[in-house]
Amino acid sequence: MHFTINGQRYEADVDIRTSLLDLAREHLGLTGSKKGCDHGQCGACTMLVNGRRINACLTLAVMHQDDEIVTIEGLGSVENLHxxxxxxxxxxxxxxxxxxxxxxxxxxxxxxxxxxxxxxxxxxxxxxxxxxxxxxxxxxxxxxxxxxxxxxxxxxxxxxxxxxxxxx
Amino acid sequence: MSLLDIFSSGDTRSLTMDEPHPSSLLDSGAQGVIGKPLPRVEGPLKVAGKATYAAEYPAENLAYGVLVRSTVSAGRIAAIHADEVQALPGVIAVVTDYDTFLRNAAQGGDTDAPVQGVEEIQYHGEIIAVVVAETFEIARDAAARLRVDYEPGEGRYDFERYRNEAERPPDSQVEAHSQQGDPDGAFAAAAVKVSAVYTTPSQNSAAMEPHASIAEWKEDGTLLLHGAYQMVASDQQQLADALGLKADQVRIISRYVGGGFGSKLGIAPESVAAAIAAKQLGRPVKIVMARQQVFDATVRRSNTEQHLKLGADADGRIVALIHDSLVSNLPDEDFFEPVGIGTHFAYAGENRRINHDVVRLNRTLSGSMRAPGEAVGQMALEAALDELAEATGVDPIELRRRNEPPQDPEKQIPFSSRALVPCMEKGAALFGWADRKAPGSDRRGEWLHGIGMAAAVRSNMLQKSAAQVTLTTDGRAIVETDMTDIGTGTYTILAQIAGETLGLPLDRVIVHLGDGKAPPAAGSGGSWGAASSGSSVYLACELVRERLAKKMGVDPAAMTLKDGRAIAENRAVDLTDLVDENIVVTGQIAPGKQEKLHTQASYGAHFCAVKVNAVTGEVRVERMLGVFAAGRVLNEQTARSQCLGGMTFGIGAALTEELVHDPRNGKIVNRDMAEYHLPVNADVPQLEVHFLPERDINANPIHAKGIGELGISGAGAAVANAIYNATGVRVRDYPITCDKLLAGLPD
Missing domain, CATH: 1.10.150.120 ([2Fe-2S]-binding domain)
Known part of the structure; x- marks a missing residue:
């Protein structure tokens, strides 16, 4: 599967059950997005998908192959903060x-x-x-x-x- | 080099607090960084998503573990049908060890293992096994499918049913039972009496980061564990003891911790499960507890039932003070919620009784949660004071002033410092206390408005703590200790202490925390972290200063350090020129006689304005203000944030937070963040925090005291007292939800 995150293209072979959050954290090394509850209750995993904020723990990675995804790492860097x-x-x-x-x-x-x-x-x-x-x-x-x-x-x-x- | 070697060398500055320490380099420093509201030094890492928490470390050939919980509340495991899931593609193993797995999470500060052994079930949700697989999804699926047979047993689940079998626990932080004079007789004879029973429910710390461990065994037989911990040194000892290892065979790394609030003081079941699975499989294993497992199988704050009896003369002067508490815990546990810990010294009164008894129940372990004792004890005591104020017709602030003890009313020793009255007076002026109206008399449309106040007291503790400071040849200071920063601001305040004493801007101070191989610190708990760990850094820096003065050939007192230069006797030398080889020293602080000679505590006053909907009973906190006196404030911004957090915990405790136990099986019914109602942004107004300038020379060389738990102490009572003032309805069963108010509201 392919994903566009923070303007960068990633290829990843993930389970259909893999959440967008676990894709980022466990497969792509993008651990900035956090898992607090894994049930959409706390908001720690919030990402921007096509500009809209969503709970990344409540959506499956496979559904987002054609989306523009922005995580905290994509907003700014330690040296150049948003x-x-x-x-x-x-x-x-x-x-x-x-x-x-x-x-x-x-x-x-x-x-x-x-x-x-x-x-x-x-x-x-x-x-x-x-x-x-x-x-x-x-x-x-x-x-x-x-x-x-x-x-x-x-x-x-x-x-x-x-x-x-x-x-x- | 072992720690013993460090301490026995000449490069250590140790101080035991046997005497007051009136002078502090923090007052004479020239760098001007101490106390300032400086942004956190690790802030850019946190906002950029680059601070690494326990579960975020890469490991080669990592396997994923998902914990399996007991679905009965008492009994024994008859069989775990591992073979049925082991055949699923991607599953590596079902791992359990009936003797070694943790049955209960550990209590903070213990140096041996907590209760182990999971063949026997003592509470619903006890962790009994871990399923390890190549991916998280496979492990989760297999864990859900794993069939377990039980031989069900009998348990004790219902607090009400067993309350009459409460037993006296062993003394711990406070004596379980304590008495002075004739409290019952004095109460019976008192001119004015308040006798009321308050209850608080079980609560959960609900730190945002769930407990997590990555366990990795090294070739030399040692264990490396990335975990989420508040007290690394004792956690290493607990983990080593649980696994049958020596303490130096376990290394815990905990650089960033996503909140603790007591829940990460001791090791939790996932740590041992990950270590055993990793050992068995010969590869690193990561286990992140599901949020529901955090609720079920780490730690809760005990529910409490508190009977307050206040007897006073007609002017409101307390003659009898009785605070009898019932709490709950598992059969094997010594910890009891020290409900009356603040009551011992908060107010005057010659005849006193403060008792704690424990109802043994098969419910999730109870242990420390933010301000154990004070947080719930003052929700009752400070509400009872409000009731006494009304019964005597004395203003609540004046009532507290009349009961201000000149010295510790039980130990008969002086207070190291005590600014409760100034806190109340400043808060009253800032908040507009004089505008307070009679209960239930300020109705605007369908909203009833009211204001309330409560005092805050929180014991101050100093713990043994060590840190190493290196002044490098390029003029930087490196601070190393196994101290943690759980959001409290440790990275920043340690950098400020080193910067102030060594005359370095903060970009030339590097702080490394959370590595168990560094000198052992007090850890983050009990509000002792800043004062204890900060003092150890201070002492190391004091020694560095002496070395620099010697190199310059001057008296240290005559030397000023600023912006990387040493200035003395009309000479100014760059540290880079002065330091020809790294200066490496260790500082160590230990508590001493001072804590016996003075009662040490932080104080504050909370003020709260609420509106209560007369039709629905909905409560909205409109304004809240706290004034605090806690010794030297090391960083005005992070200290303020600590108080914001404490006050918000108070709002939650007063209005929404409650773990609901099923009386049939003790099970926590609302074990997630949707059903356990934490305060959200819309529940919290723009809180106001003020500090009174204070130095506590009896506490430690940096003159600071605990802040993290002061903000929660009394906060919930201020909300409750405001609700009473708004409605004239006194709800003594926390949290104060709509249903409890409705019956008393006007038609």
């Missing part, structure tokens, strides 16, 4: 770091959803979707952080969103 990665460092949007790649991929995908005008459970006016702390918290609630860096995660995302708005 603005969201950089904001998480400066705002201490983590502690143990295990949920962090999922949080960051989720945040990037989430801001794109807001930009497209998709409402959430807490959106007051469905015709005018804007981002405030309540929206960020609601939209990021699929990513559990047991260390509970939530206030710092909100700070980091709010800052990146504001900068994107200025540059847009």
């Amino acid at each position: 603005p969201m990665q950089d904001a998480f460092v400066r705002h201490d949007g983590y502690q143990c770091g295990y949920c962090t790649p999922g949080q960051i991929c989720s945040a990037v995908g989430m801001l794109d959803e807001v930009a497209k005008g998709w409402p959430s459970h807490v959106t007051g006016d469905l015709t005018d979707v804007s981002l405030d702390d309540a929206e960020i918290s609601e939209r990021m609630s699929g990513n559990i952080c047991r260390c509970a860096a939530y206030p710092n995660i909100v700070d980091a995302i709010r800052e990146v969103a504001a900068k994107e708005e200025v540059s847009a």
